[in-house]
Every structure is written in C-alpha cells, then in structure tokens.
Amino acid sequence: MRSSSTSSNTPAESHPVETFAELLARVQACTVCAAHLPHPPHPILRASPTARLLIVGQAPGRRVHETGIPWNDPSGDLLRQWLGMTRETFYDESRIAIVPTGLCYPGTVKGSDLPPRPECAPLWHPPLRAAMPGIRLTLLIGAYAQAYYLGKRRGRTLADTVLAWRDFAPDTLPLPHPSPRNRGWLKRHPWFEAEVLPGLRERLGTLFPAGDNGDVPNQTE
Numbered sequence: 363m364r365s366s367s368t369s370s371n372t373p374a375e376s377h378p379v380e381t382f383a384e385l386l387a388r389v390q391a392c393t394v395c396a397a398h399l400p401h402p403p404h405p406i407l408r409a410s411p412t413a414r415l416l417i418v419g420q421a422p423g424r425r426v427h428e429t430g431i432p433w434n435d436p437s438g439d440l441l442r443q444w445l446g447m448t449r450e451t452f453y454d455e456s457r458i459a460i461v462p463t464g465l466c467y468p469g470t471v472k473g474s475d476l477p478p479r480p481e482c483a484p485l486w487h488p489p490l491r492a493a494m495p496g497i498r499l500t501l502l503i504g505a506y507a508q509a510y511y512l513g514k515r516r517g518r519t520l521a522d523t524v525l526a527w528r529d530f531a532p533d534t535l536p537l538p539h540p541s542p543r544n545r546g547w548l549k550r551h552p553w554f555e556a557e558v559l560p561g562l563r564e565r566l567g568t569l570f571p572a573g574d575n576g577d578v579p580n581q582t583e
C-alpha cells in the first residue's frame with residue numbers, strides 16, 4: 363500500500379508518497395526529542411494498513427521499553443481482560459494497531475512515569491492514521507490520549523469523559539488507564555464495569571465479524 367503524507371520529522375523534507383513500510387521506518391528512526399529522553403529513542407508501536415482497531419495509550423513504561431512489546435505489563439493484562447482478548451489476538455497487528463501518545467519511554471520522576479513527549483503525537487499520529495484507513499474504532503486510554511484526540515470535547519475530569527462515552531460513538535471510546543494504581547478509581551466508579559465494558563465489547567463484536575473476531579465476545583455480559 364502507498365500512503366499520502368505531508369508530515370515529516372524534518373520540516374524541510376516532504377514525503378508526498380511513501381509505502382507503509384517507509385513510513386514505519388521513518389517513525390523508527392525518529393530522534394526529534396532525543397535530548398529529552400533518558401535513553402536513546404526507541405519508538406514502540408504496532409501498526410499495519412489493514413488494522414481496524416486503534417489503541418492509543420500514554421507512553422511506554424520501563425518494562426515495555428526494555429522488551430519492545432507494548433502493554434507487556436500488568437496494565438496490559440487488565441486491558442486484555444477488559445477487551446476479552448488473549449495476547450495472541452491483542453498482538454495481531456493486521457487487525458489491531460497500538461500507537462501511544464508518546465512512542466518512546468519518557469523516563470520517571472519520583473517513581474512515576476513522566477508524561478508523553480508533547481512533540482510526538484502531533485508529529486506521528488496524523489500520518490499513521492492516514493495510512494490506516496480501515497480504523498473503525500479508536501480507544502483513548504487515559505488522560506493524555508483523551509487530551510490529544512478530544513481536546514475541548516473532554517469532560518472536566520477523566521471520569522466525566524469516560525461516563526460520556528456514548529457521546530463519542532461510534533468511532534471513539536475513552537477509557538481509564540488500566541494501571542494497577544487505578545484500582546481505587548475503578549472501585550469508586552462501578553458504572554465503568556457495569557456499563558462501559560459491555561458497550562466496548564459489543565462494539566468490538568461488530569468491528570470484527572463473526573468468524574473473524576478471535577476471542578472477542580459478541581455478548582455483553
């Protein structure tokens with residue numbers, strides 16, 4: 363597949379026509395914010411021109427940075443539980459793209475991950491999305507993904523945004539971050555598991571037709 367893109371990590375360049383592989387190679391070679399990263403740039407994403415579901419999270423943590431596998435941590439385990447997917451289905455990049463708001467590990471301060479680098483999403487999400495025309499549903503996981511994609515459409519709090527999930531249908535669905543640190547949030551907002559997760563699974567069931575939905579359940583319980 364060839365994709366059109368005018369985005370570049372070097373403004374003087376232009377890439378009017380490039381293959382998906384060429385675009386991915388440009389992403390993997392990015393050094394735009396290297397001076398602000400704790401390690402040499404290591405963009406971590408999974409994408410293909412046939413993907414139908416796009417998962418947008420925050421940025422790789424240390425463990426993901428070291429393994430090169432996105433959501434390869436307890437947060438990923440809970441996310442797969444929410445989605446009703448095995449690892450095999452989740453990592454089938456022909457159907458599921460995983461592109462965080464910041465592609466490289468930004469480091470930590472006082473034990474907490476730093477925010478995604480602000481240069482990253484405006485630089486790489488537009489060309490990647492343009493090269494994945496089959497995306498039908500984008501999951502916005504956590505405040506940074508929601509800030510980038512929803513802007514002023516966000517609610518006052520993350521809970522307000524997630525509670526209004528139907529307002530963003532059918533192409534977008536905001537979710538809280540499935541970090542173990544968010545267990546308290548999940549307990550305080552029982553409507554998330556009772557209403558949002560069944561809605562999410564129902565939409566996944568329509569996204570991946572019968573016989574092509576891996577282990578994504580069609581039922582809503």
Ligand code: SF4
Nearest residue numbers: 392394395403466482
């Ligand atoms: S975080 Fe994004 S902008 Fe910065 S070096 Fe990595 S890919 Fe490039």
